[in-house]
Amino acid sequence: MASITLANVGKVYKGGNRAVTDLNLDIADGEFMVFVGPSGCGKTTALRMVAGLEDISEGTISIGERVVNEIDPGKRDIAMVFQNYALYPHLSIFENIAFPLRARRVPRAEVREKVERTARLLGLSEFLPRKPRTLSGGQRQRVAMGRAIVREPQAFLMDEPLSNLDAKLRVQMRSEISRLQEELGITTIYVTHDQVEAMTMGSRIAVMRKGVLQQQGHPQEVYERPANMFVAAFIGSPGMNFFRARYACVDDGHVLQLPGQSVRVPEDVVRQRPGLAAYRDRDLAVGVRPEHLTLGSGGGPAISASVVRSEMLGAERLVHVELPASAVVTDEVVEAAADVDATAVTALEEESGQRHVTLILRADPAARVEGGERVEVGVVAPRLHFFDLETGAAIGA
Amino acid sequence: MAGEPTVRNRYTWRTFSRELIVLLIAAVFCLPLYLLLVVALKPSNQLFTQPLQIPVPPRFGNFADAWAGSGDGSLGTAVISSIVITVISVALLIVFGSLCAYVLARRPGRLSNTLYILFLLGIIIPFQLSVIPLYVGLRALGLVGNYAGMIVLWVGVMMPLAVFLYTGFVRQLPRDYEEAARMDGAGTLRTFLRVVFPLLRPVTGTVAILTGMFIWNDFFASLIFLGGTDYETLPVAIYSFVGEYVTQWNLVFAAVVIALAPLVAFFIVAQRQMIRGFAGGIRG
Numbered sequence: 001m002a003s004i005t006l007a008n009v010g011k012v013y014k015g016g017n018r019a020v021t022d023l024n025l026d027i028a029d030g031e032f033m034v035f036v037g038p039s040g041c042g043k044t045t046a047l048r049m050v051a052g053l054e055d056i057s058e059g060t061i062s063i064g065e066r067v068v069n070e071i072d073p074g075k076r077d078i079a080m081v082f083q084n085y086a087l088y089p090h091l092s093i094f095e096n097i098a099f100p101l102r103a104r105r106v107p108r109a110e111v112r113e114k115v116e117r118t119a120r121l122l123g124l125s126e127f128l129p130r131k132p133r134t135l136s137g138g139q140r141q142r143v144a145m146g147r148a149i150v151r152e153p154q155a156f157l158m159d160e161p162l163s164n165l166d167a168k169l170r171v172q173m174r175s176e177i178s179r180l181q182e183e184l185g186i187t188t189i190y191v192t193h194d195q196v197e198a199m200t201m202g203s204r205i206a207v208m209r210k211g212v213l214q215q216q217g218h219p220q221e222v223y224e225r226p227a228n229m230f231v232a233a234f235i236g237s238p239g240m241n242f243f244r245a246r247y248a249c250v251d252d253g254h255v256l257q258l259p260g261q262s263v264r265v266p267e268d269v270v271r272q273r274p275g276l277a278a279y280r281d282r283d284l285a286v287g288v289r290p291e292h293l294t295l296g297s298g299g300g301p302a303i304s305a306s307v308v309r310s311e312m313l314g315a316e317r318l319v320h321v322e323l324p325a326s327a328v329v330t331d332e333v334v335e336a337a338a339d340v341d342a343t344a345v346t347a348l349e350e351e352s353g354q355r356h357v358t359l360i361l362r363a364d365p366a367a368r369v370e371g372g373e374r375v376e377v378g379v380v381a382p383r384l385h386f387f388d389l390e391t392g393a394a395i396g397a
Numbered sequence: 398m399a400g401e402p403t404v405r406n407r408y409t410w411r412t413f414s415r416e417l418i419v420l421l422i423a424a425v426f427c428l429p430l431y432l433l434l435v436v437a438l439k440p441s442n443q444l445f446t447q448p449l450q451i452p453v454p455p456r457f458g459n460f461a462d463a464w465a466g467s468g469d470g471s472l473g474t475a476v477i478s479s480i481v482i483t484v485i486s487v488a489l490l491i492v493f494g495s496l497c498a499y500v501l502a503r504r505p506g507r508l509s510n511t512l513y514i515l516f517l518l519g520i521i522i523p524f525q526l527s528v529i530p531l532y533v534g535l536r537a538l539g540l541v542g543n544y545a546g547m548i549v550l551w552v553g554v555m556m557p558l559a560v561f562l563y564t565g566f567v568r569q570l571p572r573d574y575e576e577a578a579r580m581d582g583a584g585t586l587r588t589f590l591r592v593v594f595p596l597l598r599p600v601t602g603t604v605a606i607l608t609g610m611f612i613w614n615d616f617f618a619s620l621i622f623l624g625g626t627d628y629e630t631l632p633v634a635i636y637s638f639v640g641e642y643v644t645q646w647n648l649v650f651a652a653v654v655i656a657l658a659p660l661v662a663f664f665i666v667a668q669r670q671m672i673r674g675f676a677g678g679i680r681g
Contacts, residue, residue, distance in 0.1 A: 053576050074582035086573035090595040099591075100581035147581070 001186055002064035002154040003029045004050060010058030011045050011211075019045040020211045023059070027204075030185045032178070034202030036192055038234070038335060042211035043191045044159055050189060051080050051157050063154060074103070079148035080157040084164060085140045087132040087147075093119075094128040097146045104151065118150045121180075138169045145180065155187040162197065174201060195235050199223065207231045209335065224383075229328070229392035232287050232385055233336030238318065240287045240385065241359040242328040247279045247386075256286060259324045259355065264301045266381050275395040276386060284395065285328040287385035293361035294378035295319065295369065301381050307373045308358060317363045321377055327357040332392045433657075437650040444646055459651040466634065472652055474627065475634035479613055480659065481544055482630060486551035487609045491601055493552065494559030499589055501560065502567035503575075513564060519557030528621060535622065542626040550622060555608040562607075566600040567593070613660065631656040 004027040011020040020042040027033045035043035048054040050061055052073030060067050068076050079100070087096050094115055095102075101111045119125045122142045132140055141161060148156055161177070162170045178201050181188050192198055198205045199219040206216040207230075215227040226232035232240045245256035245263075254270050255262040270276055296302075305321035361377060369375065386395040436444065438455035464472045501509045501516075531550065532541065540546030574596065578588040594601075616632040623629050635652045638645050 051576075051580060053579070073576075073579045074584070078580070080577070080580045082573045082577060084571070084573055086571075086577035088574060088577075088592055088595075090598075099578070099583075103578075103582040103587060147577075151581075 001029050003027060003031075003062075004033075004155055004187060004189065005062040006046070006050070006059065007062070008059035009046070009049060009056060009061060011042070011049060011054060012057045018211055020049070023213055025206060025213070025216065027187060027189065029187055032181050032188045032190065032201060032203040034190045034192060034198040034205045035208060036195055036198035036202075036205055036234075037208035037214075038193060038338065040210075041208040043193075043208050045211075046208070047157050047159055047189055047191045050155075051078065052076050077153050078155040078157055079151065079153040080159065081144045081148050081161045083160045085132075085144040085161075087140055087143055089132055092129055092131060093124060093135070093143050096132065096143055097124075097128075097150050100147060100151045114150050115146075118146045121149075122146050137165050138173060141165065141173055142176075145177070149180070149184060149186075153186065155189065156181070158188065158190045160192055161190075162192070163194075170197075177201065196237060199235065207234060209234075209332070225394070225396075226287075226385065227394055228332065229285060229287070229330060229387045229394075230332035230336055232387070232394070233333050236289060238290050238360045239336060240289050241293070241357075241361075242285050242287050242333060242387075243323060243357045243359070244283055244326040244328050244389070245286050246281065246283050247276060249280050258303065261304055261324075263303055263379060264381075265384070266301070269381050269384065272382075273386065273396050279386070279388075279395060283389060285330075285387040285389050285392075287387060288359070288379060289383065290318065290360045290362040292380040292383040293359060294380070295361065295363050295367055295375055297376045297378040301379045302376045303379065305359070305375060305377050307369045307371055307375055309371050310363070310367075310369050312365060315365065317365045317367055319361050319363050319367070319369055321359050321361065321375065322356050323359055323377075324355060325357045326355065328387075328389070330389070330392055433650055433653060436647055437654045439647050441645065441647055456647070459647050460655065463638070463648045463651040463655060466637070472631070472634055472655055475629055475631045476655070476659070478544070478623070478628045479630040479656075482547050482551065483609055483612045485544075486548050486555070486612050487605050489548065489552045490555055490559045490608050491604060494556060494604060495563050495594060495597055495601070496589070497556075498560050498563030498567050499593060502564050503572075513560075516557040516560045516564075520561055524554045525617065528618075532621065541622055542628065544628060547619070547622055547628070550618060551608075551612050554618075555611065559604045559608060562600055562604050563597065566597060570596060610660075 004025075006023050006025040006027075009020060009023040010018070012018050023042075023046055025033070035046060037043050045054060049056050050063075052068065052071065056069050060069055062068065063076055063078065088099065091099070097115045097118055098111050101114060106114070115128070116125065119128055122145060124139070124142055124146060127135060127139060127143075132143065135143065144161065158177075162173050165173060174197060177190075190197075190201060202219055204216060205219050205222055207214045207222060209230050215222055215231045222231060223235050226235065226240075229242070233242070243258070245258050247265075248255055248257050248262075253267060254265040254276075256265060303323060305323045308320040308322050310320070311318040359377070363369075387393065388395060432449070435449065435451060437459055438457065439447075439452045439459075440456045443450075443452055466472050466475075501513050535541050535546050535550065538546075540549055570593070574592050575588050578592045583591065613630075614632060615630070616636065619630040619633045620636075624633060631652075635649060635656060638649045638652060
């Protein structure tokens, strides 16, 4: 087991296309680090540089105390699980798992013993004589894991290993991989574009965009204190709601001014975010997660809105409300929306030209609301997020 | 019972007539084979009087006469020559062709592209154009009139086709397998031998069949480079039955049947593998 350190790592392809810029990360021994971001954000390139499958253009990567920039992948003592598993189709499951041991000329008896032990651990014993094509997706996934763990490497690298599985199996395998990683205590870098996977599996997550690390930290910390609008929009499902407001100082405190109404910002919230002082009488982007909006004010700050529709999801109800305000349509928000689906981008673009914005709030499934109904939407003010409209950076301390 | 779905007879006249047409086409393809067998079993006096009829009784002695050969060598020697030359040439083509293609496909660059174009030109340019310089060169090296020279010649002549077929296939092969092997600690040669080469099985079958058939059936090069020696291949040996004044067609046909036998046997034994290879591609 070993720590992995990326220091000022960059990747520039032939022709000048830059995939990763100045990436700095310290991954502790035994840690489960998840690289997450939309397609093309550089997360897989970063992983492949750690693996040794891509040359490192700038900076250094160390595994343990050893700088591995010039070391061949096979000599880095790390194992990788590929997106399509890359199981050798002509070899039996036994031979697939045994491959890394045979490549290292491990004695036959030891190979058999280790492969059988690994197969027992993963529930693959009965499949050892079979060929990969006879196994289901989940079983193949386990074989790929087996091939990675059989030689007890210093670190695991996993490149979207669950993306080829159906939703139900993905949930099952998610917990299985987490359990295995905890049991084995091997340092792991896991790449995914699925923020739910990132949140549930990672002991730490690194959010990337356009080759640049946006934020790293414990999933809860990233969720609750996003560093910028991109992270705020990307992490969370449904994503964070954004609207444009003017931050103003009035006689008895601070308010967010919207067309036709204003929302009081409690003094303790203002005190916790001294950076807001610089935005007095200026427009900023306000972000609020669906669970921090409520139906009914409950005595706290509230905004008046009209219901567009409500979606019953069993355990909760998602209520879409329309608010007279301007939408925040920056590159970051659009890119995060694009990762969800193309229609989200279209909806954002439509809103950009109008004077209203749609917010989603999480309500009790028993709540009865009809489309067109006027409602008071309560805001959990301490959980409001503020962002600079130009830079997208969070406004905080 | 009301509402029960009616089971229709799907075998209609239309299906029957389609099948009949297909069978007739198949019969047309079988006709040369019929003629070959019939003539091979005829006594000499029936060759032109009853050319299409099944000989009664069939004369199996034709095969023995053909096997004994005409003039200097027996057909047995020619069969051995053909087998030695074809098998060794095809094996070398597979080994060198796949290795060469692997490098061309996986190390892109100006040198690789240039070499690939040269190989393509090698397919396009008829090898007959280079027979005279080849003959002079091989003779200077002592490679005319022996197995080694013929094998070198065939490996050279057929290599462009082998490289072309292998390169196209390797380019389609996902790199993940090789990357997985590299991560697992396998070196380039081990990766090629244990991972890449087995994945090339379908195209290896194609290369073996195309080049093997060509070499086995070749008359021209064998006549020039091996003619008059003890290493003549089957087509040249069969040609010796064709005389200036008299041709023993029944012996020629019997010899052709003998020449076909190893190929037919190979197809029968390996057909399942080959069809799987052609159709299967790569399945995880």
